Amino acid sequence: MNLKQLSYFKAVVEQGGFSAAARHLHIAQPAISIAIRKLESELELTLLQRSERKITATTEGEVLLQHANRLLEQASIANLEMNELKGLTKGEVRIGIPSMLGSYYFPPFLMGFKHRYPELRLSVFEQGTRRLQEMIRSGELDLGVVVADAPPADLETRFLTREEMVACVPKEHPFANKTSITMDEFFSQELVVFKPGYFLREFIDRFSQQRGEAPTIAFETNLIPLTKAIVRQGFGITTFLRMVVEQDSQQDLVAVPFSEPVHLDLSLAWKKEGYLSRADRAFVEYILEHVSRE
Template structure:
């Protein structure tokens, strides 16, 4: 039993005529008669009474008619929804962002994309880098912007661009006018850190081991906006990415000496077919980067994206 036979069956039942059904469907009458005959043979039941001049449903045919109409209606609904998904008029995007990037910094980019595709639902989860990797593996999000390019058996990471970790202090902080600052000097300051940001913690722990200076952690928070506000109020220093902090009012960014480059990548499950809406968002993100005259190959939609180790040039993110 297939949808074509059911369509012919429903139209013959509605028209009470093989000829009229053929005319409406623009199909030769013998083709419709043959399809109904095969359907009756398949079910081993008579669906139409052909004894009179008109064609009338049998009792068995009446039972099938209700099911056929329901099935064809579901086919039509499925086609409509698939068309909406193809045209990006329906769908959901679930994105993970590391705390050090912050969803508030991502907001202008999301706003611009939403204008292009207003019917798409977008969920942004802000967590630590390792937890985002876990959420991707557990299928709780579709993809995430990750720090670093480490892959594993379940995760692929496509390099996006190279950023730089910088010290962040208040505008009137003694370090604010320096051309650069060492990690040893920064360790002498009260520190404001994210609770679950592996990048910040690892940078400070490595510097602490090398210098023998224990970090003075004054505040921890999971909120990107609160961390920036505390720094701007002079409550302490922190480390953020240059692209998400260099334009913040009340903050000054100071390059670290030596520099600390940070690779940003797009992480997703290995061998995972990204939904059309997610592929569209990734294409949009890379187009925004290309507009900054940064040459990156666009990720093709509906493809499994290969990893690459080619170095990328530092660039200001399009959402800053």
């Protein structure tokens, strides 16, 4: 049993089949099939439940998958540490950022970090905060931005920023001249919302549950430019972080606060007791240094 076999086995289980695993790993399918057959033969166990629709792990396969995840992660960490001990000058920071922060808050920090460390590579992934937590746990990401209200116990976090959540309406909307609106007023309108897993959707869902009434959803999309276009055309209103409305280039949208102000606290997170490379540590130090100046 070797790491290559384990990585192939892991990919087949996670992708649900040999063809999907081959595409994911960018290798030929026969190579994966041969490696898995050899692995099962060596262990004298059936590791995969094969069916026409999807391949899943057997009970024995599930046990091996847990070990494979740990071994592959440790091998990756060992390789990274050895490279750093050799004085490697290049590295990569893999960070996940929600779309609004990625578009309106983080660009100056990312560009500033790249200017200071031009030899380092930045890989930025856009996802909802809940999905980002999963990606940090699985090792797909080194760092991510999460909601700070209830940080998971298995993640290390550092506070980044507090942002106000506001209703976003076109200038012609009756709410545009109000100094604030109530939640009942907001939910009386047709809404444009993010898909589940994003903090703004959780905000909508949470208040809907408190009111005991489902919102009227006109559109559901994670695309900020599309959301703004829909709101501009009067097909619904939405909620954004204030910065998203105030930094809008066309300046034809209005940020209306809620009568009971709503704020969102966001933190930078990584796996607790996990390994952070020198590049990751440099990024954390840079971000926290510059956030503290704001």
